[in-house]
Amino acid sequence: MYKPLYQYFQEKTGIDQNSFSGFCHYFKLKKIKKNEHLLMEGEVCTFNAFVNKGCLRIYTINNEGQELTRYFAFEGKFGTALTSLIEQKPSFEFVQAIEKSELLIISRQNFYHLVDTVPQVNFIYRNILEMAYITSQKRIYDLQGQSAIERLKWLLEYQPKILSRLSSKVIASYLGVTPYTLSRLKAEL
Amino acid sequence: MYKPLYQYFQEKTGIDQNSFSGFCHYFKLKKIKKNEHLLMEGEVCTFNAFVNKGCLRIYTINNEGQELTRYFAFEGKFGTALTSLIEQKPSFEFVQAIEKSELLIISRQNFYHLVDTVPQVNFIYRNILEMAYITSQKRIYDLQGQSAIERLKWLLEYQPKILSRLSSKVIASYLGVTPYTLSRLKAEL
DNA sequence: TCAAAACGTTGCGGTAGAGCAATGTTTGGC
DNA sequence: GCCAAACATTGCTCTACCGCAACGTTTTGA
Numbered sequence: 001m002y003k004p005l006y007q008y009f010q011e012k013t014g015i016d017q018n019s020f021s022g023f024c025h026y027f028k029l030k031k032i033k034k035n036e037h038l039l040m041e042g043e044v045c046t047f048n049a050f051v052n053k054g055c056l057r058i059y060t061i062n063n064e065g066q067e068l069t070r071y072f073a074f075e076g077k078f079g080t081a082l083t084s085l086i087e088q089k090p091s092f093e094f095v096q097a098i099e100k101s102e103l104l105i106i107s108r109q110n111f112y113h114l115v116d117t118v119p120q121v122n123f124i125y126r127n128i129l130e131m132a133y134i135t136s137q138k139r140i141y142d143l144q145g146q147s148a149i150e151r152l153k154w155l156l157e158y159q160p161k162i163l164s165r166l167s168s169k170v171i172a173s174y175l176g177v178t179p180y181t182l183s184r185l186k187a188e189l
Numbered sequence: 190m191y192k193p194l195y196q197y198f199q200e201k202t203g204i205d206q207n208s209f210s211g212f213c214h215y216f217k218l219k220k221i222k223k224n225e226h227l228l229m230e231g232e233v234c235t236f237n238a239f240v241n242k243g244c245l246r247i248y249t250i251n252n253e254g255q256e257l258t259r260y261f262a263f264e265g266k267f268g269t270a271l272t273s274l275i276e277q278k279p280s281f282e283f284v285q286a287i288e289k290s291e292l293l294i295i296s297r298q299n300f301y302h303l304v305d306t307v308p309q310v311n312f313i314y315r316n317i318l319e320m321a322y323i324t325s326q327k328r329i330y331d332l333q334g335q336s337a338i339e340r341l342k343w344l345l346e347y348q349p350k351i352l353s354r355l356s357s358k359v360i361a362s363y364l365g366v367t368p369y370t371l372s373r374l375k376a377e378l
Numbered sequence: 379t380c381a382a383a384a385c386g387t388t389g390c391g392g393t394a395g396a397g398c399a400a401t402g403t404t405t406g407g408c
Numbered sequence: 409g410c411c412a413a414a415c416a417t418t419g420c421t422c423t424a425c426c427g428c429a430a431c432g433t434t435t436t437g438a
Contacts, residue, residue, distance in 0.1 A: 062334030064396095070329070083326050086319045092330065122311070129318035130275045136325035137272050140259070141281065143332055144365055145251030148395075168416065176333055181395055183417050253426095336424075357386065370425055372387050 001029055004076055005050050005104055012127055013120040023114055027104040032097045039095040045084035046108045051075050054101025058093050059173060069174040078128055148177045149185050190218055193241050193265055194293055201316060202309040212303055216293040221286045228284040234273035235297045240264050243290025247282050248362060258363040267317055337366045338374050
């Protein structure tokens with residue numbers, strides 16, 4: 001059960017099995033159905049989740065009621081409403097399983113306890129924050145610098161997994177266009 | 190010279206003068222003229238900068254040649270091309286002083302050395318990353334969820350300092366519209 | 379100090395993408 | 409295995425914002 005998580009830590013920090021065993025019991029297994037939510041808008045996020053199997057989606061809903069997907073966490077990645085987790089304020093993001101999934105959940109309190117006491121977890125958190133920041137920045141660059149069709153082409157080339165695994169509706173919300181527009185873009189490819 | 194930086198550390202970590210003195214000599218004073226660049230697109234970023242006086246702007250240029258401002262670092266804040274600093278790859282961002290400024294510069298190498306050896310600097314870096322991430326996320330929410338005029342109204346209400354201190358051209362690039370559009374939006378306020 | 383350059387404004391026309399409606403296609407719960 | 413509900417496609421129209429051109433105003437540097 002902890003094998004993928006150990007592998008994740010091992011790759012990033014070179015931690016040994018013994019040290020890992022010292023804290024991995026803070027992570028609890030949770031199974032969750034397709035389309036079920038881990039967190040709704042307005043709730044304060046009190047967990048971090050490592051995806052053993054399946055996929056999480058982090059998304060928001062804007063003023064016009066349009067869903068906007070921020071991030072997908074596939075197997076072997078952490079996923080949470082990071083902004084709410086950090087700020088401890090009501091979340092503007094939803095966290096949802098878009099496939100039947102198996103997660104390793106750690107409470108906020110335990111997570112930050114480990115960040116402050118276990119150097120390897122401190123490093124992992126630093127790494128999560130760095131990658132989350134870089135991803136956001138590239139996202140902004142994309143939204144401000146590329147047309148919707150260029151974004152779709154990029155996705156086709158570099159993230160075919162996303163296209164084959166997810167519904168058009170979800171892909172549209174990730175590209176930041178309506179399903180109507182995505183359908184038209186696909187037609188003119 | 191180190192007073193604003195000490196105050197910054199003091200507020201965030203409660204550090205004492207003695208510990209601070211142990212590492213503050215890694216920060217070197219640099220004076221820079223208005224509109225001068227600290228980093229150009231394509232260069233690898235090897236520094237972090239604390240703003241004692243003046244203001245830094247981090248921006249990119251998209252495919253159409255349009256400038257897009259990501260972030261302003263006013264007095265008492267750190268500013269750098271964080272993505273390039275982390276990845277150690279050529280930057281897609283420019284770092285520019287938009288006023289005559291006084292900076293405290295630390296090299297990448299010394300900065301990460303301190304992050305790894307001084308708990309208070311580790312915490313400061315964590316805080317910088319957390320805030321940078323949250324700012325990016327709110328930016329994306331804004332770009333995808335609000336019209337340009339709503340963004341301008343928000344700026345008027347919550348960031349009047351930006352509006353009064355900076356040129357329209359720079360403000361337009363921060364709002365993600367052309368100077369033409371900004372001018373028209375101001376007319377219809 | 380004064381001319382050149384950069385900046386700001388506004389009229390006009392163009393374009394990417396939104397949104398409704400109507401229709402065809404998948405999907406999943408019983 | 410079937411039917412309702414969700415999803416996908418496409419024609420038509422609409423809107424926010426872009427981008428040029430032309431002109432007035434401010435800034436700057438020799």
